[in-house]
Amino acid sequence: MTEIQLPDWGEPLFEGWWRYMLLYGGRGSAKSHTVAAALVVRAAMTTTRFLCVREFQNSIDDSAKQLLEDKIYDMGMHGRFSITKYGIEHKQTGSTFRFRGMSRPGSLRGTEGIDVVWGDEAQDFSRKSLRSLIPTIRKPGSQLIFTLNPQTPQDAIWKLIEKLQGDPKAVLRLVNWRDNPWFPEILNEERLRDLRRDKDEYQHIWEGQFLSRSNALIMSDRCQLGLEFDCPPAWDTDDGRYYYGADFGFAADPNVLIRAWIKDGYLWVDRAVFGYGIELPDIARMYDAVPGARDWPILADSSRPDIISMLRNLGFNIEGAPKGPGSIEDGIAFLRSFNGIKVHRRCVEFQEECLRYSYKVDKKTEQVLPVVESGFDHGWDALRYAFALLAKSMNGLVVSDEEMNDLDMF
Ligand SMILES: Nc1ncnc2c1ncn2[C@@H]1O[C@H](COP(=O)(O)OP(=O)(O)OP(=O)(O)O)[C@@H](O)[C@H]1O
Ligand SMILES: [Mg+2]
Incomplete structure (x- = not known):
């Protein structure tokens, strides 16, 4: 033997x-x-x-x-x-x-x-x-x-x-x-070929990462997942405060409350509670799982003024986030303008959304369309709302990578 x-x-x-x-x-x-x-x-x-x-x-x-x-x-x-x-x-x-x-x-x-x-x-x-x-x-x-x-x-x-x-x-x-x-050696040659050809495909086939339709994904390249970090005192963040955003769920969609802050040019997310099938009066209880939810302003989906006023009556400082034409694209561009997004490992559902938030792909032509695929956008909507006023106040300051390259030439 x-x-x-x-x-x-x-x-x-x-x-x-x-x-x-x-x-x-x-x-x-x-x-x-x-x-x-x-x-x-x-x-x-x-x-x-x-x-x-x-x-x-x-x-x-x-x-x-x-x-x-x-x-x-x-x-x-x-x-x-x-x-x-x-x-x-x-x-x-x-x-x-x-x-x-x-x-x-x-x-x-x-x-x-x-x-x-x-x-x-x-x-x-x-x-x-x-x-x-x-x-x-x-x-x-x-x-x-x-x-x-x-x-x-x-x-x-x-x-x-x-x-x-x-x-x-x-x-x-x-x-x-x-x-x-x-x-x-024969597999190694195949591996190196894949590495040269398609980096995302390589990550999936050889490094055990999830399958990704890379060009349709909106945020996965900006996110660092599975991190453990403490929430710093508000005065120790870049602008001295936390940001809270809320998305309301209808039917099968979840209610989401998210907390984030900006530090060292990164956006940090340490809380993202997802509640499925929550009755309206229970939203407050769900929010209370996020520290500081009753102390700091919350910006929410403005399409439900009834829920917003109910939550105000229950003591939350919550209002509708400004909406306007192009607000999804602007919101995405704003979130992408940070050095990166650091996500705490306890935010299980949101981390999944980080990997899967994507644009629709035309099935016949494989073209990526300028429409967000529904299903993995709830936490992202909440995060966009959280920063909607800040993004608006900085209007015109958000520059795309291309514009940045143009600016660099002068
Ligand atoms: N104990 C071993 N002795 C000699 N060669 C081995 C041994 N284990 C693995 N190999 C070599 O490594 C190659 C890959 O191993 P294996 O097929 O088990 O990988 P795998 O992780 O199951 O891959 P896949 O994801 O493609 O199923 C084998 O084809 C063989 O050439
Ligand atoms: Mg095998």
Whole structure:
């Protein structure tokens, strides 16, 4: 038997203390190879029932079976396994591997007593698939491993990763090509080609970033996400104050209250509360979750004077933000004029909007249109309102990059 080599981040694969292990990242980071090798070793050590799942598995060729077989051969262990068309079994320990496609009805039939699940290409899993899979794996000490290349923050598997943040029984690990000690030259050439060709595509394919339609995105290039920082005293900000903005929700849209300030030329956002399905009288309670909401002026969506006057009666210093032709574009240009926007990690919904706030794209011609796509604009509307009076007072001072270049020539 040859010695197997695994990257150090693969070591927890042999440990039993965790229930979830999610390895996510870009192409060629050895996610699949590492898990396959570890499972083969575990199959030889103790009797284990493995279930290898994918969302889509039309035939056994779509499964991890071939990779597991290759690992068995590479490790010189083929004498110890019996390999049939649809399954793999260890002759001494009796460990078994089964392969299923989750999108098929009844895919989990006959999979009782599973010890370890491995879901590869897990970015494809639907919510429904995860919801039927996870509760079926209930044997004490059972473990779920998922390997994936992140696509969008809406993906069911990404929601699971978010839910498991900080869970003591979860291993969440970003792995990229740098973490693969055997990253092959042929993949490296492909990687460098992508790096030259399209930076956004590169970030997605090789660095494990979310898929982006880069030219339609409005703000993602200006935002720094996931930060931890304290709110400075008001006197220590660039203009001695905080800014509050509110967007009102109708039907499925959220109510949003956001707090921001300007410091060192950056715009800082440390609070963004999103309330879904909130009754009018509860808006006040929601606002009270934002420190200082009753002390500082709030600028809000001016299309609902009724809500504004209700909130005034409840003691908030709130008024409608000035609106006018071009106010969305002006507001965006104003927000883009800062050195950048720093967002606190607790603003979960707003961070998602940072990545997804975008212009509409004409589906047939792929042209980016001067119309904001609805859905990920609520926090941004609130932020635009917060600064609407300041932007207006500085009218004419907001210069685009092009204008700046022209000015630089003189
Ligand atoms: N233990 C290993 N020994 C030798 N080579 C390895 C090993 N692990 C990975 N490699 C090499 O790295 C390449 C990429 O590994 P792998 O396919 O597991 O990456 P991945 O992260 O699953 O990528 P993808 O996102 O494309 O699925 C493999 O094709 C193989 O050449
Ligand atoms: Mg893989």
